[in-house]
Amino acid sequence: MSQDTxxxxxxxxxxxRDVARLAEVSIGTASKAMNAGGRLRQETRDKVMRVAKExxxxxxxxxxxxxxxxxxxxxxxxxxxxGRFSFPIIRALEERLADxxxxxxxxxxxxxxxxxxxxxxxxxxxxxxxxxxxARRSDRRPAILVGGIPVIYVFxxxxxxxxxxxxxxxxxxxxxxxxxxxGLGRTRIAHITGPEHFEAVQLRHRGFKRALERAGLxxxxxxxxxxxxxxxxxxxxxxxxxxxxxxxxALFCGNDQIARGAxxxxxxxxxxVPRDVAIVGFDNWLVMTEAARPPLTxxxxxxxxxxxxxxxxxxAMISGERETGTRRxxxxxxxxxxxxxx
Amino acid sequence: MSQDTxxxxxxxxxxxRDVARLAEVSIGTASKAMNAGGRLRQETRDKVMRVAKExxxxxxxxxxxxxxxxxxxxxxxxxxxxGRFSFPIIRALEERLADxxxxxxxxxxxxxxxxxxxxxxxxxxxxxxxxxxxARRSDRRPAILVGGIPVIYVFxxxxxxxxxxxxxxxxxxxxxxxxxxxGLGRTRIAHITGPEHFEAVQLRHRGFKRALERAGLxxxxxxxxxxxxxxxxxxxxxxxxxxxxxxxxALFCGNDQIARGAxxxxxxxxxxVPRDVAIVGFDNWLVMTEAARPPLTxxxxxxxxxxxxxxxxxxAMISGERETGTRRxxxxxxxxxxxxxx
DNA sequence: GTGAAAGCGCTAACAG
DNA sequence: CTGTTAGCGCTTTCAC
Numbered sequence: 001m002s003q004d005t006x007x008x009x010x011x012x013x014x015x016x017r018d019v020a021r022l023a024e025v026s027i028g029t030a031s032k033a034m035n036a037g038g039r040l041r042q043e044t045r046d047k048v049m050r051v052a053k054e055x056x057x058x059x060x061x062x063x064x065x066x067x068x069x070x071x072x073x074x075x076x077x078x079x080x081x082x083g084r085f086s087f088p089i090i091r092a093l094e095e096r097l098a099d100x101x102x103x104x105x106x107x108x109x110x111x112x113x114x115x116x117x118x119x120x121x122x123x124x125x126x127x128x129x130x131x132x133x134x135a136r137r138s139d140r141r142p143a144i145l146v147g148g149i150p151v152i153y154v155f156x157x158x159x160x161x162x163x164x165x166x167x168x169x170x171x172x173x174x175x176x177x178x179x180x181x182x183g184l185g186r187t188r189i190a191h192i193t194g195p196e197h198f199e200a201v202q203l204r205h206r207g208f209k210r211a212l213e214r215a216g217l218x219x220x221x222x223x224x225x226x227x228x229x230x231x232x233x234x235x236x237x238x239x240x241x242x243x244x245x246x247x248x249x250a251l252f253c254g255n256d257q258i259a260r261g262a263x264x265x266x267x268x269x270x271x272x273v274p275r276d277v278a279i280v281g282f283d284n285w286l287v288m289t290e291a292a293r294p295p296l297t298x299x300x301x302x303x304x305x306x307x308x309x310x311x312x313x314x315x316a317m318i319s320g321e322r323e324t325g326t327r328r329x330x331x332x333x334x335x336x337x338x339x340x341x342x
Numbered sequence: 343m344s345q346d347t348x349x350x351x352x353x354x355x356x357x358x359r360d361v362a363r364l365a366e367v368s369i370g371t372a373s374k375a376m377n378a379g380g381r382l383r384q385e386t387r388d389k390v391m392r393v394a395k396e397x398x399x400x401x402x403x404x405x406x407x408x409x410x411x412x413x414x415x416x417x418x419x420x421x422x423x424x425g426r427f428s429f430p431i432i433r434a435l436e437e438r439l440a441d442x443x444x445x446x447x448x449x450x451x452x453x454x455x456x457x458x459x460x461x462x463x464x465x466x467x468x469x470x471x472x473x474x475x476x477a478r479r480s481d482r483r484p485a486i487l488v489g490g491i492p493v494i495y496v497f498x499x500x501x502x503x504x505x506x507x508x509x510x511x512x513x514x515x516x517x518x519x520x521x522x523x524x525g526l527g528r529t530r531i532a533h534i535t536g537p538e539h540f541e542a543v544q545l546r547h548r549g550f551k552r553a554l555e556r557a558g559l560x561x562x563x564x565x566x567x568x569x570x571x572x573x574x575x576x577x578x579x580x581x582x583x584x585x586x587x588x589x590x591x592a593l594f595c596g597n598d599q600i601a602r603g604a605x606x607x608x609x610x611x612x613x614x615v616p617r618d619v620a621i622v623g624f625d626n627w628l629v630m631t632e633a634a635r636p637p638l639t640x641x642x643x644x645x646x647x648x649x650x651x652x653x654x655x656x657x658a659m660i661s662g663e664r665e666t667g668t669r670r671x672x673x674x675x676x677x678x679x680x681x682x683x684x
Numbered sequence: 685g686t687g688a689a690a691g692c693g694c695t696a697a698c699a700g
Numbered sequence: 701c702t703g704t705t706a707g708c709g710c711t712t713t714c715a716c
Contacts, residue, residue: 015693025702026703026704027693027704028696031694041702056489060408060467060692060693062407062694063708064694064695065404066405066408066694066708066709067696067707068695068708082429087424094448094449094450098460098461105448106432106447107440108436108437119440122445257633287599288629291603359709369688373712374711381685386685401710402709404710406709406710408693408709408711
């Protein structure tokens, strides 16, 4: 009845005791054999391993964690109910951590502080080694009080002198977008963006102004509104339907939805994109950028990179390194037909 | 120095021993006091609780799990790199489970069986009480071999006689969509949808045919292509640019992207929606349905409900109930201006 | 009603 | 090199 390797009937009640007994060694020896360390005759080690495999032994992490200081487990907390921004981050983080055998608890806290606290308490009970906080938007949030364990805020930030904040470089991204348009010879560039109370809006605006001023261009075309396609369309109406002022020859939009709305509105008016007006969006959200007519050039915040970095930093912090302050990771320009004729 | 409740310095090295000592009871008594059970004088119980709170005692779940059969932990495995379908499910599942003090490990396995196995092994090591498998698409997948612990496939299915599969009712949703159009008096209804090898495409097609035939209408207008807006536009070109056949007066689209593409293409041709042609999409993906012109009527698969149900069933299975087979949860029609004039 | 003691499954000294 | 032993932090009989 030799069990096939596939059929490792994972009997969940197989303990190291059983392995030891069947391998005819002491339980301590068996333990040593399973873990890499410890001086042991290769022969013994092999025998133990073989038996372990045969009877489908799987070490109990819970029992291990009771000894080692670590549970090899971290928590991630998000308030992004849609997952648009946090999912790519979480995904990359989880991948990075899984590589190191660290598992991730996921918690949704819908901006409800009580629920959040409840989640945190639960995670602390599970003895997580670290905590990652992420969000729907990158604005500052209340710090999370958790004693002693490392905390990282990704796409999110808080006043916590002991925590590390990892953010996309909004300002740099805006500079990238603006310089791309300037490099294309555009001189009347408008910035259509989201609500001004978003920090990201302010930073992107600043980048926009910086780039334009450096190029000797006026940067006074600034329109703030909701983050929607409709607003993109409305903003274009505002900019292009008044016959008076000279019209923009480029739009830098605060996100891809606005950019797409703008592109559609221009299309409706028979204004050619990119010939008459070039458009750059922000987020590089494929469902928007690739479906738009024409497909949109956009700024990618590299959320997965942010997630991976968070994973790496967290591992470092868990091993005792102290990391604090705020770091911004570079964004990237992705060029499509809304700025460059195919 | 009375610590404020907020400042519960969560010293992670406070054990039940400490509580017992300070409360001047035995460690066994302290344990009994913390947990609801056990006969104990109210006075003693109160004293213990008070001390525990004061010194910021937090029971170690890991140690508890070593005794109880349960770890109060489950795993969720997904291959949906974008999170479009799985995130709402995961979110609702997590919420439902968190209510019961069960934490969720999240694992991404990018269709890589080896990685998947690695994740599973890791989860088993952590002694998860149950496993939920979800996916980017609801098609059948290889079963996951995990000995003895409950498994639920949500928005995903597998040949596993011991597992429960929870799916949206694609066929029912299609019937809902079709009957809505029929009820509006439409008689030439086309179905523009995704690749035929998707089970969802086949089921929705079947629902479409069933509803139309029952109403005595012809159901031969069927176009299959990619899941994109572009395909929606192309399909409209196919249906409306040939001058020969009588044109459809309604479109039931396999997803919202196709529906939006179709709406745009009709708009380009000056065909009024919904007056000349009514459109129903599928997924009720707000970024699509609400940004489209006009906003799209759509079928909602109620993914959060699916996630909640999965959570409930999993808890039941963990408590020993046996649940198997496949269950489909109803979809809902959400009416917007693409079928009914505002 | 409360305390003592025996583990849950594993690791880490420390002997031999 | 291998076996023995003392716990990790907690629960749970079983006496008293």
